[in-house]
Structures are given as C-alpha cells and as structure tokens.
Amino acid sequence: MERFFCSDFFYHFRHAPVAIVSFVTIILIILAAIFANFIAPTNPFDPASLNLMNGFTPPLEANEFTGERFLLGTDDQGRDLFSTILYGLRISLFVGLMAVLLAMVMGVLLGLIAGFLGGWIDSVIMRFADIQMTFPSILVAMLIYGVARGILPPEVRYEMSIVVLIISIGLSEWVPFARTVRGSTLVEKEKEYVTAAKMIGLTRQQIMLRHILPNVLSPVLVIATITFALAIIAEATLSFLGVGVPSTKPSLGTLIRIGQDFLFSGEWWILLFPAVTLLALALSINLFGDWLRDILNPKLK
Amino acid sequence: MIEPLLEIKNLSVSLKKRDNISVAVDDLSLNLYPGEILGLVGESGAGKSMTGSAILGLIESPLYISAGTISLQGRSIIEAPENIRGSQISMIFQDPLVSLNPLKTIGEQLIKTIKTHFNISKAEALDRSKKLLSDVGIDPERIEAYPHTFSGGMRQRVVIALALAPEPSVIIADEPTTALDVSVQAQILNLLKQLCTERGTSIILITHDMGVISETTDRVAVLYSGRLVEIGKTSDVLQRPQHPYTAGLVASTPNIDPSSFDKKLFQIPGAMPDIDDVPDGCAFHPRCEHARDKCQKHRPPLFDARVSCWLSEKPGGTL
Amino acid sequence: MSFVTVNQLTRLFDLSEPWIVRTITGQKKRILTAVDCVNFQIEKGETYALVGESGSGKSTIAKMVAGLLMPTSGSVIIDNKNFNDANLEKASMNALRRKTQMVFQSPYASLNPRWKIRNIINEPIKAFGLIKDENDQHKRVIELLEQVGLSERDIKKYPHEFSGGQRQRISIARALASEPEIIICDEPTSALDVSVQAQVLNLLKDLQKNFSLTYLFISHDLAVISTMANNIGVLKEGVLVEQATPNDLFHKPQHDYTKMLLAAAPTLQNN
Numbered sequence: 096m097e098r099f100f101c102s103d104f105f106y107h108f109r110h111a112p113v114a115i116v117s118f119v120t121i122i123l124i125i126l127a128a129i130f131a132n133f134i135a136p137t138n139p140f141d142p143a144s145l146n147l148m149n150g151f152t153p154p155l156e157a158n159e160f161t162g163e164r165f166l167l168g169t170d171d172q173g174r175d176l177f178s179t180i181l182y183g184l185r186i187s188l189f190v191g192l193m194a195v196l197l198a199m200v201m202g203v204l205l206g207l208i209a210g211f212l213g214g215w216i217d218s219v220i221m222r223f224a225d226i227q228m229t230f231p232s233i234l235v236a237m238l239i240y241g242v243a244r245g246i247l248p249p250e251v252r253y254e255m256s257i258v259v260l261i262i263s264i265g266l267s268e269w270v271p272f273a274r275t276v277r278g279s280t281l282v283e284k285e286k287e288y289v290t291a292a293k294m295i296g297l298t299r300q301q302i303m304l305r306h307i308l309p310n311v312l313s314p315v316l317v318i319a320t321i322t323f324a325l326a327i328i329a330e331a332t333l334s335f336l337g338v339g340v341p342s343t344k345p346s347l348g349t350l351i352r353i354g355q356d357f358l359f360s361g362e363w364w365i366l367l368f369p370a371v372t373l374l375a376l377a378l379s380i381n382l383f384g385d386w387l388r389d390i391l392n393p394k395l396k
Numbered sequence: 397m398i399e400p401l402l403e404i405k406n407l408s409v410s411l412k413k414r415d416n417i418s419v420a421v422d423d424l425s426l427n428l429y430p431g432e433i434l435g436l437v438g439e440s441g442a443g444k445s446m447t448g449s450a451i452l453g454l455i456e457s458p459l460y461i462s463a464g465t466i467s468l469q470g471r472s473i474i475e476a477p478e479n480i481r482g483s484q485i486s487m488i489f490q491d492p493l494v495s496l497n498p499l500k501t502i503g504e505q506l507i508k509t510i511k512t513h514f515n516i517s518k519a520e521a522l523d524r525s526k527k528l529l530s531d532v533g534i535d536p537e538r539i540e541a542y543p544h545t546f547s548g549g550m551r552q553r554v555v556i557a558l559a560l561a562p563e564p565s566v567i568i569a570d571e572p573t574t575a576l577d578v579s580v581q582a583q584i585l586n587l588l589k590q591l592c593t594e595r596g597t598s599i600i601l602i603t604h605d606m607g608v609i610s611e612t613t614d615r616v617a618v619l620y621s622g623r624l625v626e627i628g629k630t631s632d633v634l635q636r637p638q639h640p641y642t643a644g645l646v647a648s649t650p651n652i653d654p655s656s657f658d659k660k661l662f663q664i665p666g667a668m669p670d671i672d673d674v675p676d677g678c679a680f681h682p683r684c685e686h687a688r689d690k691c692q693k694h695r696p697p698l699f700d701a702r703v704s705c706w707l708s709e710k711p712g713g714t715l
Numbered sequence: 716m717s718f719v720t721v722n723q724l725t726r727l728f729d730l731s732e733p734w735i736v737r738t739i740t741g742q743k744k745r746i747l748t749a750v751d752c753v754n755f756q757i758e759k760g761e762t763y764a765l766v767g768e769s770g771s772g773k774s775t776i777a778k779m780v781a782g783l784l785m786p787t788s789g790s791v792i793i794d795n796k797n798f799n800d801a802n803l804e805k806a807s808m809n810a811l812r813r814k815t816q817m818v819f820q821s822p823y824a825s826l827n828p829r830w831k832i833r834n835i836i837n838e839p840i841k842a843f844g845l846i847k848d849e850n851d852q853h854k855r856v857i858e859l860l861e862q863v864g865l866s867e868r869d870i871k872k873y874p875h876e877f878s879g880g881q882r883q884r885i886s887i888a889r890a891l892a893s894e895p896e897i898i899i900c901d902e903p904t905s906a907l908d909v910s911v912q913a914q915v916l917n918l919l920k921d922l923q924k925n926f927s928l929t930y931l932f933i934s935h936d937l938a939v940i941s942t943m944a945n946n947i948g949v950l951k952e953g954v955l956v957e958q959a960t961p962n963d964l965f966h967k968p969q970h971d972y973t974k975m976l977l978a979a980a981p982t983l984q985n986n
Contacts, residue, residue, distance in 0.1 A: 103414070106414060286821075286824040286825075287819035287820075287821055287824045287825035288824065288825055288826055288827040290783065290817070290819065291817065291819070291825060291886075291889065292838075293783060294781060294782075294783070294812065294815070294816060294817055295812065295813075295838060295839045295842040295843065295893065296808075296809060296812045296842060296843075297842060306827055306830075309827075309829035309830075310827070310828065310829055439908035439909065439910065439911075440879070440908055577768040577769055577935070578768060578935060578936075578937075578976060578979050578980055579768065579975060579976065579979045581979070581981070582978075582979035582980075582981070585981070604908055604909065605909075605981065606909060606983050607938070607980070607981030607982050607983055608981045610981065610982065610983045611981045611982070612981075634983060644910065645909055645910060646983060648909055648910050648912070648913035649909050649938070649983050650912075650913075650916070650936075650938040650939050650941065650942045651938050651941070651982060651983060652937050652938050652941045652965055652977070652980065652982060653938075653941055653942070653965075654941050654960075654961035654962045654964075654965050654966070656941060656942040657941070657942060657943070657944070657945075657961060659942075660917045660920060661913040661916055661917055661942060662913060663910065663913040663914045663917055664910045664913075667878055667880065667910075667911065
C-alpha cells in the first residue's frame, strides 16, 4: 500500500488536476448513491410516501398545496427530485458496472482465444465482431432487449428487466475489449517465454490463462473505464426511450424523459438536474479514463 | 597541427528524474579530425549513443545538456542544432526499415533531401541522386523503387546515400551494421571506409563490437559509465591498451581460435554500474584488479591525451 | 549410437496466397524450403554448433530439435526417442520434453514480465512433477539460482529488475530446472555486451562439465562458436554445406561459403 503512494503512478496523479477533480467527482457520486438511504430526505420508490399534490413543485419553493419544500423540486408524481436522483444513480451505476464486467469478461476471453488459437476460430470471432460493430450499440442493445422480452413469460418480465438490461448492454460492448486483447495476444504469443512454456508441455489453456492473460490486461483497465461511461449512458438512453427500467423505479434516463415532456411548460428542473448529474458522471469517467490511458501508455515505462 | 573539425569540450548530459539528477555523459571531451573515422566504443549504457544524439541536437526532455560545448569548424552548434543537422552533420541509424519512408520511392526521398539543401533544378537533383546511388553500389535504374523492395543491406546503402546527399562534413553512424548479416556488414563497412577516403567525410562510428572497430576505424574512443577512459589510434589502443577496462574488453572478445575451446574466456567481474549508482572516484575501480586508494576517491583526468587512469600518472605509465 | 541424430531433416513452408487469390490472379504456389535434407549427429556431452546467416534455416532446425515444430520429412532422434513418433506414449513424450530444453536469444522476451523469478524457475519443476513438497521446491530454486551465479535475494524480484546478462542466467537456471540432458542454445549471447557475453559463455562451459550436458549451439558469430563447439555445421539457405571440427573448419575451410564467412567476420587483429 505504501509502495503505491510512492509510485510513479500516484506522483503523476497528484500533479494532474484533471485526474484529481474527475476522480473525486466519481467517488462523491458513487458514495452518494451507496448511502442514498441516509442522505435522501425521502424514499421515492415507496408509493405510499408519495403525494401527488406535491407534483411540479419548483426547487426550494414551498408547494402551494402542502407547503413542503424540496431541494431540487419534484417531478410529475410528487417525488422529491433530489432523492430520486440519488436512488436512480444506484440503478445507473449498478447496471453500468455489471454490464462492463460482462463485456470485459466476454471480450477478454474471446480476444485471447481468437489471438492465441488463430485460424478459423479467429476469423469467426472477428467477423462477429465486425458485424456487430456496424450497428450502433444502442440498436444492438434494443434488439437483444426485444428478443429477451419476447422470450420471457410476462410474470418475470418485471424483475428480470434489470438483468435483461445488463445483458443487452454488456453484449453490445464486448468488441473493443476483444480486439485490443487479441492484438496484444498476437504480439505476446511470439515471445520466447511462451515458447519456454510450450517446452515444458503446458496445455494451450494453461499458457493462455497463466502466461498471456496477465500481460494483455493493462489496456483493459482503460477500456473498462470508458466503457463504464458508455454503459451508463446506454442505460439512460434505453430508459429514455422507454425500454429500460420500469418507470416506478426511475433511473436518470427515465427522469430525463419525464423532464423532456414538461420542459416547455415551464417545469425545467425535472429535466435539468438529472441531465446535469448524468453529464457530470459520464464526463468525469471519460476524463479519468483518458488520463489513465495517457499515463499507462507503454512509452512512459 | 591540424584543426579539429568537430570539438566536444566537457560535455555533460543529465537526466532529470523525480527527485534527483543522474548523469548519462560525464564531462566528455574529444575531437574529430577531417577525413578520419573515429570509433566510439562501449557497452550498453556507456553513453555512446547519447553522445551521438547530443552532437545532432536530438536530446529531449527529461534529458538535457547540462554542461560543455560542441563546435563544428570553430562555431558552437549546441544552441541551434537544426541548422547543421542534416546538412553539415548527417546520421545513419541502426534499423534501415524505420529510417526510410515506406510510402515514397527512394528517388523521391533523395531528390527531396537534395533540393532542401541545394538550390538546383529537379533534373539536376535527379542526376545527382542517380550518381549517389551508384556511389553506394546500387543500380541507378532502381531509383523508382520503394524501400520495401530492397534487402536489409541494400536499404542501409540507401540510407547512406541519403546521408551523403547534403554533402556533409561529418556523418554519425550509430550501430549501422548491427542488424545486418555478417557478409553484408563487411560490405557496408568497406563502403563507409571508401567514402571517407574518396570524399574526405569524417565519420563517427558508434558500436559495441570490437571487431568492427578494429577493422574500420582510424582512432577509437572507449567510453565507460558516460566517461571517456581511453582514446587513441585504433591499433595502439587495441593492441597496447593502457586502461584496465579496455584491456578487459579486448581480452574478453572471442577470436576465431579453435585452440580456445578448452579454455575459459577472460571475464571482467561484475557489471557496468547503473546511471544512478556510479561510484566515487574512478567509475571502474570496483571491478579493477589494479585499483588503489586514490582510485576510490578521485576521478582521474586524461593523461597524455590518451588514458584516464591513475596507473598512467607517471610519464609513460603502462600496465 | 549418437545421443542426437538428425536424419534427412527437411521442412517446407507454404507461403502461397489463399486458393481464391491464386485462381483469380493466376499466381503459382510458393513453397519455401527452409531446411533441406540436413544430417548431423551430436555425441553425449558435446557441443554441436550450427552457424549461418539469416534465412539459413538454423532457427527452424533448432525448433525441430526442440520438438516445437514437426519436420516435413526426415527425423530428429534424441536418446532413441522421436517427438514426431505417433506411437510414443504420454509418459515417454513427457520424459523427452523434460530432457530437451532451450535457452533463447532475447533476454527481454524470454522471461514472463509478470511472474516472479521464483515462479519462473519453479514452473518446470512443478510441470514435470520433479519435486512435490513446496519447501523442497523452494530449496531447489535457490540451488539453481546459485548455480548460475545469482542468489536467494533474487527470488522475489521481477525480470525487469535485472540486467540482460542476469536475465540470461535466469533463463539458463530455468532450463536446468527440468534436469535436462540436452540444451538448445539459440543465439544465447547475441544480444549481450562483450564482457557479459564472456561471463555467460563461461557459465555454459562450466555447466556442461558439471552436469554432462549436450548442447546444440546456434549462432551467427564464428568467434563465439570457435570457443564453444566440438563440431560445427555451416548452413546456407537450408543446406548444410560444410561440417568439420573447429580446427579443420577455420584452418582448412572447404566450401566457398565458409571461406566467405571467415573472410567477412570482423576480427580483432591481435599480434
């Protein structure tokens, strides 16, 4: 642990304002989401606590009917926007994280296999990758989502919607991982330490997992960071389009959709605050990922 | 007394790290005379490539020239190296694959180089290019060919032709034959020697190969830990080395000698110190069997314009 | 019966374009004969050197002797066993792998940068099941390191903490870990400085004496070979053009190519 704080990496971090600000922002948002139930003044997912009369209250003003004040105002159903954003962040972050993990595991394994085994396996995997990349990932996610909804019986659709969301976003983002890992694998497999491993009779799986995998992981962290941001935005987009999380447990995307409906009738806060939160989160992750990529660049080794 | 063409005086190149400064080239002085091939020999990390880069003005942050002067024909070149780099001093690097632009024919690259330095018509530049190609042993009719159609040795010849195009007074060749086969290496080294005699171009040949030094250079400078330890006529230095390190290098170089089969090669114990770990006094003393007290405390100056070793302190000091 | 017999060893590589491209453009198939009917033998405890320039086939032969590449025709027989033998049972194949090890040219690429030295050297011991008890394994790793001139302090370090010469020593220690009988040295010192090269070559000589090792030594450097080899084979474009003892080869070369190589080699002219 002490070694980390003395390391070159931490030194560069301390001297890069962008990295510090974006990292702190991400941490604050994550902490706010984790401790939402302590910070939020109300629980927006509990239908019993909602009072429709509270709807459309502007920020910090007293509601004309109930007299309650809300930090960021309320939405159309009377939910406190601040609380809803915090709880909604939980969903966004959870879906984003799980989707990235799925994409990462799938992409890294496929990339390793394609790069190491080569031949027709490589061709098949890469053609799938190419074909998938020609479609915008949102369309791919919607396609998978639609297929899943068609397959699943209606009773489980509601609980499974988050799982389906994770799978559809995850499956749409595996390609950059696979391509990068495949490229690194192609380079590593020619190196003599792999030959040495073959000479002691290790199987192909053993060589791939024990020897090559540790050496191809460094770009994966950067891709994972950027994909995390993409996954969060993908979830927001799907929810915005109405095919994401159900509207009783709104995520940031759902709130933005609701807000958009009421923007021109004057209830600007319903759109603005969730959008700004989403922007801050995605931007911070992207900036941090960019900085990470520059720092981890092998040229600096 | 011939005036030196290139004069390096007390050159130091330093590396700025997080919390300290290390020295890659330490107070180096040497001269290059017209029409000679000077070898810069040393092991990895000795500072020979760094010296070449310093002359060419290619030192970049976090490295920097911390002391000393470099002058070409009496005029200092440290401040504005771009003026002379490529025109009066040109260079040849180790890997011909990456020295040539793969998207342009060798003719285009030659003509562009010539026209950058001389105000002549394209037709005249083309003529000169063809002559350059035949000077380096390439069929001038191949002027329209792309670099990838040439073999490694031929590519290196093209690189030499490009280096000659501006008619420089000095060429710096950094390990020009290390990546080539032995037979090709011999041809390229002969070509360099021939060009030196015919055109009077001086060459600084940087290498770690003692055999190459022996066969190609007129004088040789031996570097260790960024310092000059011995300099002189090649035959003198290699056959009667005065510095224990030079003697060790010569002794550990294998020769084509079948009788050496049962014997072990001479080996210098230990290894050249890291750039951060250079010992006080003479940098070589921990590995030297002749080391005395003085060697541990004080760095020896250059005696006799020949060797930097306390053992040579007496006039005519020998081992 | 020699310890290693290489018999009519041949290896072809098919460099042709895919069938579809050839049908459209009318190109012919392009087959490269990397190794062409090479014959030689190595006696136990001796060093056989293969010298040649790039494209001579020496690396391809090294791979075939190591069992990493199968010959197109001909055979490599080590201690009466053949890697290519379809009937060879798993146990014998394993034993053959254990006996045949390799030291590579690049000190940087021959050790996994993410593995500690202890694990790199221990890997063959575990893979061949030579020592089961972990403590004994640990002791053996230290023993091997000391045999190559390194020490116990080095076991927890990573490869990048060592110099080129030290990394080559670690490679040699790894090769010794499986208690081999033949080690194929593929240009083991070509990437090293002269003084480090002398240390590594001396180490190889000592180990050969102490453990009765047989070496197949590949190099392009005639001077290095003259100090290491009992027998030398000169390769040109896949063909073994001359084979002789060092004395004969260097003093009375027969083939023009050998003479050319000797003339071209830069030597320190010593009086």
